[in-house]
Amino acid sequence: MSACEIEARAAQWLAARDRDDWNETDQAALDAWLNEDILNSVAYWRLEAAWSDTDRLKVLRRPGRSEAAIVEKRRFRPLLLSVAAALAAVAAIGFGATFLFQPAIRTYATAIGERETIRFADGSQIELNTDTKLRAEVSSSRRKVWLDKGEAYFQIHHDASNPFVVIAGDRYVTDLGTKFRIRRDTNRLEVALVEGRAQLETSNSRVPEQPMVLMPGDIAIATATAVSLVKLPEKGLARELAWRHGKVVFNNTSLADAAAEFNRYNRERIVVADPRVAKTAIYGTFQTNNVAAFARLAHEVLGLTIERRNGDILITR
Amino acid sequence: MVEKTTETGRESAGQRADAAMTASELKAWFVREVLPLEAILMHFLRHNWRDASEIEDLRQEVYARVCEAARKERPELAKPFVLQTARNLLIDRVRRVHVVPIDAVADLDALGVAMDAPGPDRNVIAREQLRRLQSALDKLSPRVRQVVVMRRIEGMGRGEIAQRMGITEDTVAEYLAQGMRFLADKLYGEAPPPGAGK
Numbered sequence: 001m002s003a004c005e006i007e008a009r010a011a012q013w014l015a016a017r018d019r020d021d022w023n024e025t026d027q028a029a030l031d032a033w034l035n036e037d038i039l040n041s042v043a044y045w046r047l048e049a050a051w052s053d054t055d056r057l058k059v060l061r062r063p064g065r066s067e068a069a070i071v072e073k074r075r076f077r078p079l080l081l082s083v084a085a086a087l088a089a090v091a092a093i094g095f096g097a098t099f100l101f102q103p104a105i106r107t108y109a110t111a112i113g114e115r116e117t118i119r120f121a122d123g124s125q126i127e128l129n130t131d132t133k134l135r136a137e138v139s140s141s142r143r144k145v146w147l148d149k150g151e152a153y154f155q156i157h158h159d160a161s162n163p164f165v166v167i168a169g170d171r172y173v174t175d176l177g178t179k180f181r182i183r184r185d186t187n188r189l190e191v192a193l194v195e196g197r198a199q200l201e202t203s204n205s206r207v208p209e210q211p212m213v214l215m216p217g218d219i220a221i222a223t224a225t226a227v228s229l230v231k232l233p234e235k236g237l238a239r240e241l242a243w244r245h246g247k248v249v250f251n252n253t254s255l256a257d258a259a260a261e262f263n264r265y266n267r268e269r270i271v272v273a274d275p276r277v278a279k280t281a282i283y284g285t286f287q288t289n290n291v292a293a294f295a296r297l298a299h300e301v302l303g304l305t306i307e308r309r310n311g312d313i314l315i316t317r
Numbered sequence: 318m319v320e321k322t323t324e325t326g327r328e329s330a331g332q333r334a335d336a337a338m339t340a341s342e343l344k345a346w347f348v349r350e351v352l353p354l355e356a357i358l359m360h361f362l363r364h365n366w367r368d369a370s371e372i373e374d375l376r377q378e379v380y381a382r383v384c385e386a387a388r389k390e391r392p393e394l395a396k397p398f399v400l401q402t403a404r405n406l407l408i409d410r411v412r413r414v415h416v417v418p419i420d421a422v423a424d425l426d427a428l429g430v431a432m433d434a435p436g437p438d439r440n441v442i443a444r445e446q447l448r449r450l451q452s453a454l455d456k457l458s459p460r461v462r463q464v465v466v467m468r469r470i471e472g473m474g475r476g477e478i479a480q481r482m483g484i485t486e487d488t489v490a491e492y493l494a495q496g497m498r499f500l501a502d503k504l505y506g507e508a509p510p511p512g513a514g515k
Contacts, residue, residue, distance in 0.1 A: 236370055
């Protein structure tokens with residue numbers, strides 16, 4: 001079990017212990033879990049200490065004024081908003097394509113190796129990565145973007161009355177005040193949330209998929225049939241977005257994946273022929289267009305053979 | 318709070334030295350001496366380990382090693398002991414890693430925090446904690462925040478919270494668990510260590 005899983009388990013125990021009907025059998029089960037591994041104990045002790053430190057928060061309580069009541073009032077707003085946004089998005093997807101008026105939809109595209117930033121009048125901004133195609137309909141009454149292929153980083157000026165919806169195949173992302181990045185490959189969609197919140201949903205009624213609210217650090221990976229959620233720490237997110245500065249960052253990346261990443265940006269393709277070589281894991285930061293530096297390092301550091309053939313770079317043992 | 322966690326860990330209790338601690342002493346020592354060092358430890362780990370996704374794992378492994386050792390013999394000074402343990406762990410990991418670092422490996426000796434600088438003062442921590450808790454609370458997602466506020470500040474029971482929010486008690490527990498983890502990270506892990514230049 002990873003530290004994260006252990007911590008999740010420890011938090012469950014701690015939350016469970018908080019209940020009124022906690023009994024000796026429960027306590028025995030908890031003790032058994034704690035004694036199983038000192039990793040379990042330290043995770044539990046740490047959370048327990050933090051939780052008990054939250055006692056200090058009690059000073060925030062003011063007589064005659066219930067914090068809970070205040071929060072409670074506040075809670076309906078975002079909930080209603082997301083419902084409204086979801087309805088708007090559903091309506092948009094349901095009728096948008098065939099509806100009577102079809103105001104200016106503009107197409108933006110980048111070639112291999114290009115990047116482009118689109119700035120909208122409402123203050124929103126979209127950065128297109130290499131080999132990306134996107135259509136946008138952004139006006140004061142509706143804001144919709146179709147990501148047809150590739151990858152883009154969205155910095156959305158939030159407007160609850162005019163939600164920003166990104167459609168990628170049969171999934172769509174609704175902004176709830178957000179910076180996020182979407183990458184669409186042939187059979188796979190990745191949504192990484194950097195700031196704020198966004199909601200990922202499917203428009204395919206045959207897929208029984210719950211709308212998913214993404215929080216900062218979340219990466220949702222959607223295939224045709226499933227969505228999974230990965231939590232990335234800040235540095236991991238920075239790596240995912242290194243392309244915004246014209247860089248790729250490899251972190252325990254297999255040579256095969258590194259080559260595939262370079263190939264997104266360059267016409268000169270890297271081919272890793274040998275399957276054993278392909279598995280070699282590497283670290284490093286490169287300019288997206290500097291295939292030569294990558295090839296040189298593969299040769300000098302990893303001792304691999306580099307060959308140029310028909311405009312490709314062939315890496316072998 | 319249950320202090321009785323009896324025998325913790327992988328080893329049997331057979332070989333205790335004089336400075337050995339019981340499980341509840343160990344826990345108290347860990348909370349009092351080691352947890353306040355978390356910000357310094359995290360700073361050390363982040364600066365010396367490039368894979369950010371492993372930092373949490375490393376932190377917990379350091380805690381486990383520190384407690385394993387302390388159970389047998391309580392170290393005189395927690396801070397150098399924790400950092401030394403962290404350093405040894407990183408060296409172990411570097412040796413085991415089958416990854417070829419294509420650019421330079423972080424130099425364990427060149428970086429890091431002075432081993433002998435004093436640890437943070439408990440009083441400073443106490444004052445800091447409220448401030449940090451308040452800001453952490455604001456960063457929680459609305460529903461989790463609401464559950465934490467109701468439970469911790471309002472002192473409501475779980476059933477009452479569930480009823481008010483129109484969710485099940487299990488969901489309340491889930492939100493509480495989420496809140497606990499988030500608050501622990503903000504409380505212990507994120508303060509810039511003194512003298513770290515941050």
